[in-house]
Amino acid sequence: MSDGPRLPGVEREADEDRIVCHVDADCFYASCERLREPELREEPLVVGMGYEEGETIGAVATASYEAREFGVESAQAISTALERLPRRAAFEDGTLDDPDLEREDTGYYRPVDMDYYESVAADVREILHDCAGVVREVSIDEAYLDVTERTAWEVADGFARHIRDRIRREVGVTVSVGVAPTMSAAKIASDFDKPDGLTVVEPGNVREFLAPLEVDLLHGVGPVTARELREMGLETAGDVAAADPEPLVERFGERGRELYDRARGEDDRRIEPKGDPKSFSRESAFAEPVEEPDPKYDLIETLADAVADRARREGALYRTIGVKAVTPPYDVNTRERSLPGPIDDRDLVDRIARDLFAEFEREPVRKLGVRVANLEFATADQTSLAGWESAVESDPEPDSESEPETGSERESGAEPGLESDPDPDPDSEPDPASGDRLVGQTSLADFS
Template structure:
């Protein structure tokens, strides 16, 4: 889905079509606290980005409600319940259009339509008139979403998941890109290496140090050198650049944790800015948990300090709760340890999830002292087959991470995907490391 939160706001307020729209997290109408969750393409033209502080966004694009000058933006607070309603309408269509659907976030999904369409070509033989049946089917899905729900979607069609993901980002917004089996290598080769599923800004820079700037360069690289530099992840990137991906589309199971990250444009020591960001992330994570009827027993934070060192802290409760204010309070308390440190990225996570109606724990204290455990940046919204949350050791573990995410989830290796964004657009429940749409997800990210 394209700029999903902004698209939903336009669905509710048709007058916003064509206008700069900024959807923020953790702030209300006249306030200037919080972070940008997503910005419409019109707003992005003025330098508004996902995870940007609302105060910075307001400097670049004043509120239309408070100024008569141009340009001006229309700011709206996140309305998760409404977005979930719209998303459910989209998902109903996807379930009707595919035999297998893998939802990776509120606004992104993989569909296996192998049994419903084909790569056969139809047309009258004239130049430009031929297309695959698969393209026609994808257009049908797009048109149903547009007609029945009223929000735009971009679709990528390819013979495997990794290439379909790249294709879905190729022609935004409202795009449709089809990559036939024989065209995968030719399609991928000229693209910047950042387009490959799993490559974020830091990985992009490290690859550039190796002389690798395009997907074609990556496909032609020595896989042994990539493994030496990135571990097994290097082999995955190499395969994806070559269009090799044998994963099957599988339905998503229940997560073991829910989390959200946000990176600063530059490392900051501003205590208030750090607290505002954590408050916004805590509100989003708690809202996601409530939308999934989930309670949580552990609340944690992630703090990335220069150059790329990960610090995590977590506190466990005596039992599962659903309490957004408590999530914020604990997260801010844990953040206090880093008041004097420069910070590149922050994150909030709830874990030890339980689903369905049940009694909440008494809020009369925690189980022991806050604990910490370093996790790779690829750790995110964990499926049932993922490891437990961070709270396992009492020592700080510092690990070099790939700072790929903007406002994202710490997504687990769902189905083998590299993960950190995507989410797409609004921050997604995406298996990807990099969110080209720049939106903070409510599902799983960058």
């Protein structure tokens, strides 16, 4: 049973259907770049590598919806993308040799900046963990939430809308949310009305929802499997659900039985977190950038209390305390300090966070965050400030500082950066003969 908040008056029978949310960011890398450069909003935008002059190998990591209208797709060779959507920079400096080309037929290109995308993803993760008792992060921009103990089917639509709108309001990126009794149906639902979508499939309606969908929209079906299913005369999920499962098992092995079950809306997998979290953080944004120190220090105190309280509730000790200061336009500055031993001390979190933030106290700040990391989950007696104070003050380790981030997805499934789906389709691998080069995926394990 989750210790998190529940809607007033919501009671639940033990055998009531689960409520699963699948949260999937829309063109996540492009959305992050637009946070940093608001002028890129509503413009065709491609994030990838290999587009600079003289480079010949590279691939599209993600393309905004505006860029997709020109035929640019994730995992596409960058050379193909440039043919379909020439660079705006080359058009404006006159290096494009095409007198018939119009400005509106060009787009912006940006390199992949995983450090920056991870910092934005961390903000989203904090919201997800605040809204759900159980969260499974499967990639940098995708997660499953079990919200059975937080809401009820009668109000699941409003609860999911709250998650989606909170991410947009507090972080600035859009996500689509699918709600269903099963993981596979929830994932399909999140793709149903992109971007900024919300689709709820209530218990008893799952098979009806799935039936008209093309087979390649089934969770776990890639282009090769879809082609083979069509060769068997199975065009829709409803066809698969009504078929004899034995030929499917003969053709695909145990995966055939899985396809049959999921087409019928049957999926008993449970959402399992991926082990203990590596850090806890809490962040908050100002309505406008703030320059005066007092409001910033007041917010640091609030955030430090919140993150220390969560660590205590989760039974975690921490060896590292850090702060984040986001300065205009969207430069992310982080500072952290390591301690000589594991700590559980609210006052120490506040004191060190203030010390780390001091260099930014007179700078305009649009968002602040406090983080504890290097967690230990143990039954040993918790340690307070008194046990380590002399060591911290007499021989503190130097702060670990990172420079401001000023630099700078596979869309037919999880985007690069999100770990692959729990049961990815083997068909989804790129064709080695195509010359495409996908950006390596990065785990979302630190989403909490």
